[in-house]
Structure formats: C-alpha cells, structure tokens
Amino acid sequence: MKFYNREKELNYLKNYVQLEPTSILFVYGPKSSGKSTVMMRVIKELENSNIVFFYYNLRKYATPTKDEFLSIFFEKSDKKYLLNKLEINLKIFKFGIEENFDFNDVKLNDVFAKINECINAVIKDGKRPVLVIDELQKLKNIYFNGGKSLLNELFNLFVSLTKMEHLCHVICLTSDTLFIDNVYRHSSLSEASEYYLIDWLKKHDIKKILKEEEFNEKEIDYCLNYLSLPYEISQLINNKKLGLSVEETIKRWVNIEADGIKYLIDTSDLIEEEIYKVLSKFKDKIKINYKKDVKKEEMKYIKFLIENEILFYDVINGVIKPTSIKKWYAIKEILDNR
Numbered sequence: 138m139k140f141y142n143r144e145k146e147l148n149y150l151k152n153y154v155q156l157e158p159t160s161i162l163f164v165y166g167p168k169s170s171g172k173s174t175v176m177m178r179v180i181k182e183l184e185n186s187n188i189v190f191f192y193y194n195l196r197k198y199a200t201p202t203k204d205e206f207l208s209i210f211f212e213k214s215d216k217k218y219l220l221n222k223l224e225i226n227l228k229i230f231k232f233g234i235e236e237n238f239d240f241n242d243v244k245l246n247d248v249f250a251k252i253n254e255c256i257n258a259v260i261k262d263g264k265r266p267v268l269v270i271d272e273l274q275k276l277k278n279i280y281f282n283g284g285k286s287l288l289n290e291l292f293n294l295f296v297s298l299t300k301m302e303h304l305c306h307v308i309c310l311t312s313d314t315l316f317i318d319n320v321y322r323h324s325s326l327s328e329a330s331e332y333y334l335i336d337w338l339k340k341h342d343i344k345k346i347l348k349e350e351e352f353n354e355k356e357i358d359y360c361l362n363y364l365s366l367p368y369e370i371s372q373l374i375n376n377k378k379l380g381l382s383v384e385e386t387i388k389r390w391v392n393i394e395a396d397g398i399k400y401l402i403d404t405s406d407l408i409e410e411e412i413y414k415v416l417s418k419f420k421d422k423i424k425i426n427y428k429k430d431v432k433k434e435e436m437k438y439i440k441f442l443i444e445n446e447i448l449f450y451d452v453i454n455g456v457i458k459p460t461s462i463k464k465w466y467a468i469k470e471i472l473d474n475r
C-alpha cells in the first residue's frame with residue numbers, strides 16, 4: 138500500500154516521541170484522515186531506534202469487556218515486555234505478565250502496578266517506552282472493583298507517567314471528537330494534555346500526489362474541488378483501472394453520501410426541520426465557528442450529526458465542518474433537492 142505525503146505530521150510525531158514526556162498527546166482528526174496510518178508509519182520509521190512502542194489498536198476489537206481488555210494489553214510471559222507476534226509488519230510490543238498471574242478478580246491497582254513494572258523494565262534496559270492507544274474511548278464502559286471507571290483511572294495513570302514522572306509518552310488517537318471534547322473540558326486533564334490535529338490533505342499536496350499518479354490536468358482540476366482524504370485517492374486510482382472516469386466516480390460518491398445523510402435524517406427521531414436548519418449553515422460555507430455560529434438549542438442536532446460522522450467538530454480550534462469535502466457536496470445536494 139502506497140503512503141502519500143503527510144511529511145509534516147510524520148516529522149511532528151517522530152520528533153515528539155523523542156522529547157521528554159511531559160503531557161498526554163491526543164491525536165485527533167476527521168474520520169479516515171489517516172491518524173492510524175501516520176502513527177504506524179512513525180513506528181515503522183523508528184523501528185531501529187531505542188524506542189519501544191506499546192501500540193494497542195482497539196479499533197480491531199468489538200467494544201472490549203474487562204477480560205478482553207486484560208488479554209489485549211497483557212501477554213503471559215517470563216519477560217516484562219515482548220513483541221506482539223500477531224503484528225507481522227510492525228515491531229510493536231505488549232506488556233508481559235507472569236504465567237501464574239490470576240486475571241480473575243484482579244484489582245485495578247494490580248493492573249497499574251504491572252504496567253508500571255513493564256515500563257520501568259524498558260527504561261532499565263536503556264530504552265524509551267512509548268504507549269500508543271488507538272480509539273481509547275472504546276474502554277469507556279469498563280469498570281473494575283468498586284465500580285471504578287477504567288478510563289478515568291487510566292487517565293490518572295497517564296498523567297503520572299507523563300506530566301509527573303516523565304517516564305513514558307502516552308499517545309491517544311481518536312476520531313471521536315465528542316470524546317475529545319470531554320477530555321478537553323476535564324479540568325485535571327486539560328492541563329496535562331496536548332492535542333495534534335491530522336486534518337484533510339492540503340490542496341497542493343493532493344495536486345502533487347495526483348500528478349505523481351499520472352492524472353491529467355483536467356482530472357486534477359476536477360478532483361481538487363472534491364478530494365480531502367488519502368483513501369479517496371487510492372479509490373480513484375483503482376476505479377480508473379476499472380474503467381470509471383474520475384468524474385463518474387466522484388459523482389457516484391456524492392450521490393451515495395447524500396442518500397446516506399437523507400436516510401439518517403428520515404429515520405431519526407429528532408425534528409427533521411431542525412436538522413436541515415443546522416445543515417443549511419453549510420450551504421455557502423464549508424466550515425462554521427462554534428462560538429459565533431451555533432446557538433445552544435442547535436447543539437443537540439449538531440451532536441447528532443457529529444455522532445453519525447456527518448460533521449467533524451475540531452474542539453481545539455472551535456470549528457465545525459463536514460467530515461470530508463465530498464460530504465460537504467452531499468449536504469449541499471440534499472439541501473438543493475428539498
């Protein structure tokens with residue numbers, strides 16, 4: 138699979154993991170903007186460095202239970218940390234735990250003590266641990282002894298590992314911006330966190346990639362109006378090979394998106410008129426300002442559109458926009474057809 142551009146993001150993350158850890162890093166961005174792909178590329182490019190990446194991709198699992206969380210994060214072994222054998226293309230590690238450790242009735246403090254032991258073992262070996270969790274919000278419904286929320290307690294552990302003790306970087310990737318919103322407004326976390334946006338591809342980068350992929354000038358001009366995400370480029374290339382023109386493919390995409398949005402509205406229990414009213418804010422502009430353009434009573438409808446990945450809320454910059462440019466055209470199409 139070809140990797141397109143993202144030099145700036147790659148460099149940022151490669152440099153970031155080599156600095157002293159001082160805060161938790163939240164990498165966020167619109168759906169499918171390429172957050173995991175960039176992170177995996179960082180791990181690949183640093184595979185011969187002294188960094189030990191503990192990379193847990195929770196996207197691969199259905200929402201985990203407590204037992205599943207333990208088996209995703211730990212592996213029975215006489216080592217304190219060990220290569221994840223299931224990942225053949227990537228040198229990533231799991232926390233090691235002794236063979237006779239009993240996962241039944243385990244207390245959260247014991248789990249955290251084990252994580253600390255593993256991280257300290259890496260440091261003792263003269264290496265630098267980096268913990269990366271993709272789609273961390275999937276742990277939000279796990280509770281341990283006495284009803285303790287795993288996620289809240291993990292945040293305390295992460296603050297301790299980064300801001301307090303500077304032992305280990307903790308990087309959380311997510312496209313769930315309502316989750317980021319909660320984190321951002323959480324007083325003790327906001328002072329211990331940094332945020333990095335992996336956004337749509339820039340027009341000049343798309344142009345460069347399309348030129349390299351031998352698209353002609355006319356095709357490039359057409360594409361530049363509609364493309365924003367890296368996977369769209371790979372799909373266009375494949376469709377071209379299958380004999381579909383760029384214009385046909387894009388028109389079909391916009392149609393499918395428009396159908397999807399209309400179906401979502403038609404099957405929702407919310408007041409249809411209010412959803413359309415919110416969408417009409419995007420009739421003539423691609424992004425709106427949360428503070429200036431959104432009224433309190435509209436937030437319910439905006440949240441609905443964010444949860445359903447029609448809109449993306451960039452909490453840090455106070456901007457709301459469709460999750461992709463193609464989605465923007467789909468919104469405009471359903472507004473025009475009303």
Ligand SMILES: Nc1ncnc2c1ncn2[C@@H]1O[C@H](COP(=O)(O)OP(=O)(O)OP(=O)(O)O)[C@@H](O)[C@H]1O
Pocket residue numbers: 138139140141142143166167168169170171172173174175311312367368371
């Ligand atoms: N720089 C890139 N070059 C080529 N393909 C890419 C690039 N970035 C992402 N992709 C492709 O786009 C798709 C989505 O990428 P990825 O899963 O990394 O996005 P994400 O932002 O992590 O997604 P999500 O929002 O679901 O968490 C994948 O098929 C991936 O291979």
